[in-house]
Amino acid sequence: MPALPLDEAGKYVAGAYVVFVALLGIYVAIMAVRIDRMRAELADLAELAERQAASSAEAKREEVRT
Amino acid sequence: MNAFKVMLAKDLRVELRTLQSLPAMALFAVTTFVIFRFGLDRTSLEGSLAAGVLLVTVLFAALLAINRLFVAERDEGGFDAIRLAPVDPSSLYLAKVAALVVYLLALEAVALPVFAVFFLDGAEGMAPLAGILLLLDLGLAATGALVSTIGANSRARDLLTPLVLLPLLVPLMIAAAGAAEPLLAAGGPAYDEVGKWAGTLALYDLTFLLVGYAVYDFLLED
Amino acid sequence: MSLKMPSLRATAAATAVVLGGAFALVFFYAPNDADQGFVQKIFYVHVPIAICALLGFVVAAIHAIRHLRTGDAVHDVRSYVAIHMGVIFGTAALLTGAIWARAAWGKWWVWEEPTLVSFLIVYLLYATYYPLRYAIADRERQARYASVFAITAGAFVPLNFMAVRLAESLVHPRVFATAEGGLPGSMMLTFLVALAGMALLFVTLMRFELAAKATRGQISRLRRALDAGGAAGTSSRIAPVAPAEGGR
Numbered sequence: 001m002p003a004l005p006l007d008e009a010g011k012y013v014a015g016a017y018v019v020f021v022a023l024l025g026i027y028v029a030i031m032a033v034r035i036d037r038m039r040a041e042l043a044d045l046a047e048l049a050e051r052q053a054a055s056s057a058e059a060k061r062e063e064v065r066t
Numbered sequence: 067m068n069a070f071k072v073m074l075a076k077d078l079r080v081e082l083r084t085l086q087s088l089p090a091m092a093l094f095a096v097t098t099f100v101i102f103r104f105g106l107d108r109t110s111l112e113g114s115l116a117a118g119v120l121l122v123t124v125l126f127a128a129l130l131a132i133n134r135l136f137v138a139e140r141d142e143g144g145f146d147a148i149r150l151a152p153v154d155p156s157s158l159y160l161a162k163v164a165a166l167v168v169y170l171l172a173l174e175a176v177a178l179p180v181f182a183v184f185f186l187d188g189a190e191g192m193a194p195l196a197g198i199l200l201l202l203d204l205g206l207a208a209t210g211a212l213v214s215t216i217g218a219n220s221r222a223r224d225l226l227t228p229l230v231l232l233p234l235l236v237p238l239m240i241a242a243a244g245a246a247e248p249l250l251a252a253g254g255p256a257y258d259e260v261g262k263w264a265g266t267l268a269l270y271d272l273t274f275l276l277v278g279y280a281v282y283d284f285l286l287e288d
Numbered sequence: 289m290s291l292k293m294p295s296l297r298a299t300a301a302a303t304a305v306v307l308g309g310a311f312a313l314v315f316f317y318a319p320n321d322a323d324q325g326f327v328q329k330i331f332y333v334h335v336p337i338a339i340c341a342l343l344g345f346v347v348a349a350i351h352a353i354r355h356l357r358t359g360d361a362v363h364d365v366r367s368y369v370a371i372h373m374g375v376i377f378g379t380a381a382l383l384t385g386a387i388w389a390r391a392a393w394g395k396w397w398v399w400e401e402p403t404l405v406s407f408l409i410v411y412l413l414y415a416t417y418y419p420l421r422y423a424i425a426d427r428e429r430q431a432r433y434a435s436v437f438a439i440t441a442g443a444f445v446p447l448n449f450m451a452v453r454l455a456e457s458l459v460h461p462r463v464f465a466t467a468e469g470g471l472p473g474s475m476m477l478t479f480l481v482a483l484a485g486m487a488l489l490f491v492t493l494m495r496f497e498l499a500a501k502a503t504r505g506q507i508s509r510l511r512r513a514l515d516a517g518g519a520a521g522t523s524s525r526i527a528p529v530a531p532a533e534g535g536r
Binding site for chain 2: 356409410412413416419420423424425429432433435436437439440441443444447448450451452454455
């Protein structure tokens with residue numbers, strides 16, 4: 001097949017590079033979702049930890065009283 | 067060596083139920099030939115078409131045999147018994163490979179003559195073709211025994227084993243087809259390409275036998 | 289080993305620089321191919337990606353061997369991520385390869401190009417890695433079997449390329465023959481920079497993924513610890529005599 005004229009060829013070349021960038025973008029997006037989920041869970045855990053710290057501090061205070 | 071013989075005998079007898087299932091498998095092969103006759107709308111085959119039909123039929127039969135390789139062991143806890151016995155896992159692997167080879171050779175002893183009668187004009191090229199089939203069987207057995215062990219301990223093992231096995235078998239099938247095609251050519255067999263393909267088959271067999279032998283321990287340890 | 293390697297930030301920055309430089313070279317420096325014209329530019333993105341995918345599979349096999357030798361789960365994770373990245377890069381290679389085939393040969397897929405066909409077969413094999421891992425419940429066994437697979441598949445790759453190449457009759461002209469041998473210096477330089485860029489990208493993404501997995505693991509461990517701690521904390525409130533077991 002003879003070489004494609006530049007305007008047609010350009011579309012295919014652009015298509016290939018776009019596929020590459022798009023896949024990279026999809027990966028980044030998936031990672032972003034995962035990191036968001038991790039942040040949410042960490043926030044949840046931080047709250048849980050604070051509550052436990054508070055409750056054990058309270059238990060200690062009660063002990064001192066009794 | 068004794069353990070090898072014992073396990074080989076057990077596999078042939080119990081797993082593959084060779085004597086009972088061989089007539090059924092032969093029937094399966096012959097019926098497959100009939101289906102190909104109608105599917106391709108051909109009454110005689112030569113060259114690449116003949117090679118394709120024969121090899122695909124052998125492949126189907128091998129998949130069925132490989133699937134059955136671990137049925138009894140899985141269900142009746144045979145795997146655990148073997149793990150407890152002081153047997154080298156790699157000889158278990160070799161026994162399974164040998165069992166499969168014997169099984170496939172027995173099948174081809176029936177299927178190949180029938181194939182020749184159904185589709186071929188003459189019987190020249192049959193002897194080297196049998197040799198090619200032997201190399202093919204060795205490759206099918208080496209890879210099949212390895213992959214079916216991997217699949218045996220998983221969920222959906224009936225799907226997983228062929229799924230993983232088929233891509234691994236592609237180079238083997240390519241080489242077997244490359245060798246079989248000139249042997250089944252219309253104007254009589256041509257032998258110039260056979261050496262190259264037989265070499266490739268042997269290389270495949272050697273590679274997978276070595277890999278299987280080397281890694282089998284890790285599959286059986288617990 | 290991770291102490292000797294540069295940080296994720298460094299590799300990411302290096303990737304951006306090298307890959308950006310590579311693309312600049314592709315479009316402003318490398319000459320047009322005599323046969324294929326402008327379409328040949330796809331070569332600079334397709335082939336490096338494919339090579340990196342295959343190298344990834346080799347790295348996975350090496351980590352798998354280490355895993356079986358040492359039993360250390362770290363190597364299993366690295367093997368898994370290497371295959372994961374290899375499959376992603378493989379997808380990109382097949383897609384860009386199809387675009388290139390369409391542009392140079394008029395069809396989206398050409399069986400006559402042995403490298404592309406071999407690559408497809410390897411890709412199909414490694415794609416079975418996921419259902420394989422998913423099908424084995426026991427974590428330790430899953431890791432072991434996955435390592436066996438990675439090693440077997442690694443041994444398979446050169447055999448596969450050899451067989452497919454042998455099968456390709458010399459009558460069919462190779463579509464990408466211009467990609468092999470006899471590259472003029474400017475094209476070779478551009479290609480090598482692109483290859484380096486893609487390799488850096490592979491390494492960066494792999495370490496990114498490993499970091500995410502490690503963090504995920506730590507969060508799970510933290511949750512387990514806090515859940516266990518929470519249960520003890522409640523009981524110490526009910527029974528004021530026993531001191532809180534907060535010395536964990």
